[in-house]
Amino acid sequence: GPMFAQTTIAMSGLQTDPAAPIEVTSDTLSVSQSDQRAVFSSNVIITQGDLRISAETAEVSYDGASGQITELQLEGGVTLTTPTEAAESETAQYIIGTSHLTMMGNVLLTQGAMVVAGDTMLTDLRAGTAQMNGNVRSSFATGQ
Amino acid sequence: MARGGDAYSRFIALLTVILPLAALGLMAGLFLSSRTRAPDANTFENAAQIAADPHVGEPKVTGVAADGSTVSIVGEEVRQIANTPDEVQITRPFGDITLPSGVVLHVSAGNGLFNTTQQVADLSGLVWVESGAQWRVETSALTVDLANAIMETKGALEARSPFGRLTAGHMRATSTPVQPNGEGGLQVLFSDGVRLLYQPVPIEGTDE
Numbered sequence: 001g002p003m004f005a006q007t008t009i010a011m012s013g014l015q016t017d018p019a020a021p022i023e024v025t026s027d028t029l030s031v032s033q034s035d036q037r038a039v040f041s042s043n044v045i046i047t048q049g050d051l052r053i054s055a056e057t058a059e060v061s062y063d064g065a066s067g068q069i070t071e072l073q074l075e076g077g078v079t080l081t082t083p084t085e086a087a088e089s090e091t092a093q094y095i096i097g098t099s100h101l102t103m104m105g106n107v108l109l110t111q112g113a114m115v116v117a118g119d120t121m122l123t124d125l126r127a128g129t130a131q132m133n134g135n136v137r138s139s140f141a142t143g144q
Numbered sequence: 145m146a147r148g149g150d151a152y153s154r155f156i157a158l159l160t161v162i163l164p165l166a167a168l169g170l171m172a173g174l175f176l177s178s179r180t181r182a183p184d185a186n187t188f189e190n191a192a193q194i195a196a197d198p199h200v201g202e203p204k205v206t207g208v209a210a211d212g213s214t215v216s217i218v219g220e221e222v223r224q225i226a227n228t229p230d231e232v233q234i235t236r237p238f239g240d241i242t243l244p245s246g247v248v249l250h251v252s253a254g255n256g257l258f259n260t261t262q263q264v265a266d267l268s269g270l271v272w273v274e275s276g277a278q279w280r281v282e283t284s285a286l287t288v289d290l291a292n293a294i295m296e297t298k299g300a301l302e303a304r305s306p307f308g309r310l311t312a313g314h315m316r317a318t319s320t321p322v323q324p325n326g327e328g329g330l331q332v333l334f335s336d337g338v339r340l341l342y343q344p345v346p347i348e349g350t351d352e
Contacts, residue, residue: 018346022308029312029338031305033247033330034322038307040338048344062307064278069307069342097347126346 014085015128016051018099022069023047024058036064046072046094051125053080053092053101069096078103085111087121099126107132113141161224161232213293213319214242219256230261237267245322245329250274253286263290275330278306281315293319303334308342310334 026040038060046053056076062069071093078092080103090105101123109116109132119134219234237256241249254269265288273295274280285298295317303310313336320328 019344022340022342022344024338024340024342026338027335029310029334029340031332031334033245033332034326034328038305040340060307064306067278067306067308068345096344099346 014051014080014082014087014123014125014130016049016082016099016125018096018126020049022096024060024072026058036062038062044074046074050083051080052082053078053094055079055092071095085109089121099124101125110141115139115141160229161222213244216240217256225257230259232258232260234258237265243319243330245319247275247330251286251288264288265290278304280304283315300336301334305340308340310338310340312336312338 024040024044024046026044027042029038029040031038040058040060042056044055044058046058053074055074055078057074059073060069061071061073074092074094078089080087080092087103087107087109089103089107092101092103094101103121103123105119107118107121109121109130116132116136116138118132118136121130121132123130217234217237217239219237221235223233225231225233234256236254238252239250241251243249251267251273253267253271255267257266259265267286267288268284270282271284271286272280272282273286281301281303283297283299283301287296287298289296297315300311300313301315303312312334315332315334317330317332319330322328
């Protein structure tokens with residue numbers, strides 16, 4: 001079938017309140033003073049409202065002066081779920097201030113019966129919109 | 145003074161308290177890396193000074209370790225532990241430890257048991273460690289191993305961090321001299337289940 005280079009998909013579920021507290025749990029967290037790195041490792045689960053993201057590691061970039069997390073870099077296989085959507089990718093980047101979540105590498109998104117695959121998915125968790133880019137293929141699960 | 149004279153035995157008794165305390169100055173090595181310790185480095189300058197000063201008001205120990213860490217520990221009361229000559233107990237130990245990299249750690253505890261030969265301090269009661277305004281760790285028991293520059297909790301802890309409030313089942317901090325390429329310095333590993341709670345401050349542009 002036709003390959004869509006870029007498809008913009010509007011989704012309602014993939015949304016979270018940007019002011020909702022973020023909880024990160026994991027087995028370990030290592031912090032190093034020399035390069036101000038903080039890395040959560042193994043069984044990392046990030047929740048914010050109804051949004052739940054799991055990954056193998058999550059590196060926190062933070063602004064020491066303001067005490068704010070600017071970004072979470074997730075690696076080792078990322079799974080995102082909301083009450084109505086599930087998405088998987090190899091890695092992801094969550095820019096907290098703007099609520100932009102980018103999933104990268106073999107992205108697979110399912111929403112109800114709809115399945116969309118692509119290279120990267122840019123999500124605005126505030127507006128609840130997502131854009132799948134690169135090698136986009138979509139299909140509908142049929143005949144359950 | 146005749147051997148066994150009162151003054152003499154009092155002096156010796158005092159010494160048994162002061163010398164371990166002076167050795168406590170070796171606590172300076174909290175962030176001392178054995179790799180860099182020069183065998184004959186003089187690790188404690190003012191030991192002689194304290195020993196000579198018979199009346200020690202508030203027991204205070206300062207010192208500079210071989211790798212440049214400096215420590216100053218104040219305590220309310222110092223007690224020699226009966227029949228364990230190398231153990232000294234200090235109530236309400238409170239002190240600063242300045243790492244070679246310049247980072248200053250403030251440490252406070254309800255009680256401190258210092259083993260001066262092993263250079264290990266077991267801090268208990270409410271123990272907290274603070275570094276700048278960004279980090280504060282609170283726990284109930286903390287071991288400070290000077291010879292290996294390791295600070296480790298016995299169990300669970302709570303922490304305020306530059307990126308939110310943390311709890312974990314265990315914390316282990318190690319320090320190595322900072323290399324020219326920037327490697328080294330303080331490494332902290334939180335384990336046995338870590339939980340961070342962070343309150344984001346979204347950038348405006350939310351069209352309420």
